[in-house]
Amino acid sequence: MSHLLIIGGSDAGINAALRAREMDSSMDISVLVADRFPNYSICGLPFYLSGEVPDWQTLAHRTIEEIERQAIRLWLGHRAVNIDPPNKTVTAVNQESQPRRLNYDRLIIATGAVSARPTLAGLDLPGVFHLRRMGDGFSIERYMSARHPESAIILGSGYIGLEMADALTRKGLTVTLLNRSGRILTELDPELGDMIRGELSKHGVGVVDRIDITSIEKKDQKLTVRNSQSVPLESDLVLVATGVAPETTLAGKAGVVTGIRQAIQVNRAMETNIKDIYAAGDCVETWHRLLNKYAYLPLGTTAHKQGRVAGENAAGGSQEFSGTLGTQVVKIFDLVVARTGLLDKEALEAGFDPLTVKMETWDHKVYYPGASSLHIRLTGDRKTKRLLGAQMIGSYGAEVSKRLDILATALFNGMTVESLNHLDLSYTPPLSSPWDPVQLTAQAWSLEQKFFCH
Amino acid sequence: MSHLLIIGGSDAGINAALRAREMDSSMDISVLVADRFPNYSICGLPFYLSGEVPDWQTLAHRTIEEIERQAIRLWLGHRAVNIDPPNKTVTAVNQESQPRRLNYDRLIIATGAVSARPTLAGLDLPGVFHLRRMGDGFSIERYMSARHPESAIILGSGYIGLEMADALTRKGLTVTLLNRSGRILTELDPELGDMIRGELSKHGVGVVDRIDITSIEKKDQKLTVRNSQSVPLESDLVLVATGVAPETTLAGKAGVVTGIRQAIQVNRAMETNIKDIYAAGDCVETWHRLLNKYAYLPLGTTAHKQGRVAGENAAGGSQEFSGTLGTQVVKIFDLVVARTGLLDKEALEAGFDPLTVKMETWDHKVYYPGASSLHIRLTGDRKTKRLLGAQMIGSYGAEVSKRLDILATALFNGMTVESLNHLDLSYTPPLSSPWDPVQLTAQAWSLEQKFFCH
Structure with missing residues (x-):
């Protein structure tokens, strides 16, 4: 055997x-x-810590x-x-x-x-956490139950940082997000990062930009985050979410x-x-x-x-991994943000000749109740007209995640942007429009591409 | 010019x-x-008549x-x-x-x-309507405002019949749906039609099966629908939705x-x-x-x-229509039902060697609040392993429509069922699972296909 x-x-x-x-x-x-x-x-740990998932065993x-x-x-x-x-x-x-x-x-x-550990004094202080393993989640949970922290500082504004900003805010903590780059979620174009910033602000999450952390210190039951800006920041809990x-x-x-x-x-x-x-x-x-x-x-x-x-x-098979498109989605409060493929700048670096168009439209026919705004960006190659990537932001309930997946599926199959208009996608007024928003964006891309080439 | x-x-x-x-x-x-x-x-007329869309101009x-x-x-x-x-x-x-x-x-x-007119006496009586043009919508609206009908009979249980059953129920009417075939929405497999039947019943819509209408008559302010079953049916409004x-x-x-x-x-x-x-x-x-x-x-x-x-x-171009996949979606009360491609029996008739598997799973990780049941059917060809069609039923909010569109996009590109597992689809616990439900179904299909072939 x-x-x-x-x-x-x-x-x-x-x-x-x-x-x-x-x-x-x-x-x-x-x-x-x-x-x-x-x-x-x-991936479910933030929802356990937010209280949305009461039982970790689930x-x-x-x-x-x-x-x-x-x-x-x-x-x-x-x-x-x-x-x-x-x-x-x-x-x-x-x-x-x-x-x-x-x-x-x-x-x-x-x-x-494993969680990346920045070179920083104080990472092992009580109240300073990573979030990667189940054990990390339990540690945070125990600390919160025992100490009832009222405030938290999160280092890093990537997916985990953002989900935990949402989670700890739900839990009643005052949350401040620190980021070095001056940008939220660098996986997206800056304008989309700014929309997330708006959502964070709406829910009372503070954001401090362009800040370098020099050390974390414990002082009078408070954690002090010393940094490149003049004023030290204090909180009851620090989460280090700077990657893996x-x-x-x-x-x-x-x-x-x-x-x-x-x-x-x-x-x-x-x-x-x-x-x-x-x-x-x-x-x-x-x-x-x-x-x-x-x-x-x-x-x-x-x-x-x-x-x-x-x-x-x-087990004796002959399968191949087909490759990643870097498809990702995150829910932050009431917003869903997703991407697949390459951003414009990534496409440029990779030797493509990218054109990116953006569109704001409704997730479904605006006459039907509950329509909400959907922002879509499509990146395609000017020369081959191939789809290269997409980004999407909309509200929870606007089918952002699976709508983005139409584009992930198109990318997987090497489709051109124009050919997206030929997809036979489903439509009913409560859920889309006769041209799905991704097709409306594709049409805008084609017009812009034509304009540039003539 | x-x-x-x-x-x-x-x-x-x-x-x-x-x-x-x-x-x-x-x-x-x-x-x-x-x-x-x-x-x-x-397509928006049912939502205007239901009152969900207050202003027809929108x-x-x-x-x-x-x-x-x-x-x-x-x-x-x-x-x-x-x-x-x-x-x-x-x-x-x-x-x-x-x-x-x-x-x-x-x-x-x-x-x-144009609306199909069954050969039937009484189609032109006041209170008997089709629903195809804006004018039809206005006629129904005027009749409802003037006469306050309390009950409606709908001939036909296709998309329009179902949407109008929903709409008139919302408007407070007691609705009875008549269908000749004994099946609801023949565009789907019978089992899925039965799930819609459950939803109709939950909302008080009556369904009479295997009934042939012989005439509609007006009697004492009531419309009487004479039929192949012994008991004539009475109502204040009759909608004829038997196709176009x-x-x-x-x-x-x-x-x-x-x-x-x-x-x-x-x-x-x-x-x-x-x-x-x-x-x-x-x-x-x-x-x-x-x-x-x-x-x-x-x-x-x-x-x-x-x-x-x-x-x-x-205008001088040289574009081609890429063809339909028959992708359709309809919302009936809280349920969303969608299909793309071929049903098993249609694939068989077309000369394919179809295998259809069904799966019931959750629309997103069950630990996250609001998870609901999703029923998926995938039809693929045993010989070529190509995807041939899909059907999906789930609740409004479960991203049924755009999730089905992943399969419509896969179909458009001639993908095999197995290759669905290689799609890089988006995942966050509130919106999916690491293997999207369509991939879980694809895996079940592959196992079943292998079992049949060995």
């Missing part, structure tokens, strides 16, 4: 295990899970029982400490540091990422080759440089479908897909 | 005019509009001023009565029956469709060739058999992208697209 061993029990690891089982009902499949929370939706994509019912062995509380490729073994230790050696025929490394880094120490030690930001290099079959070792998820370099090269772009959706590919191949 | 004349001022006609203007700023463009309501959203996609600002001449209240292709003229009469002859270099016929037929008498008289159900035959460039005469919208046969043949499938979205193609080509 063939042994598949997977290091890591989050998105990539569990998807790999489940897919391998679908492919091969007899394979022996084991997963090393460093904590006790396999297959948890860590954050599990699947229960342990559901996974084990697929004859997948979970080694909970077992952290891999060594991979020995020549002998095809992995050594893991449990929480009492007892070592255990496991054999494998095929190995999948799905060790994920791939967790690849173990892989590197075993001779697995890493690349961009130390992420593991894999091919499209999710194979590493070492025979019978695959890797997937936030610990690997990700193939970008539009850039035609690898990037480090850790996302839960990608981890699911890569895990599925790795699992399929480790 | 070249003269473009368009007969018909609804979706196809106005889209043709606007696109021709985009293509050619100097062309002379005129539109004959039989009534006084060019470019009205007739149903205009564009105002007359907006159209005229594009230097498009609108001949309101002018009905075309003759086309003379050899002399390239059209004769129209105004509401006082005064004739006027107009020259054209290019002509676009966009005469739309293409309006092509004028075209036929001029020698324009018609085909399926007397709809005008066009090529993909929307040209008829007569040089310089184009046709578009509900009066033409529509190219079906999956069936690779023509069908009669009148839809507002299609009329918009065909109008745009006809207008572009009439």
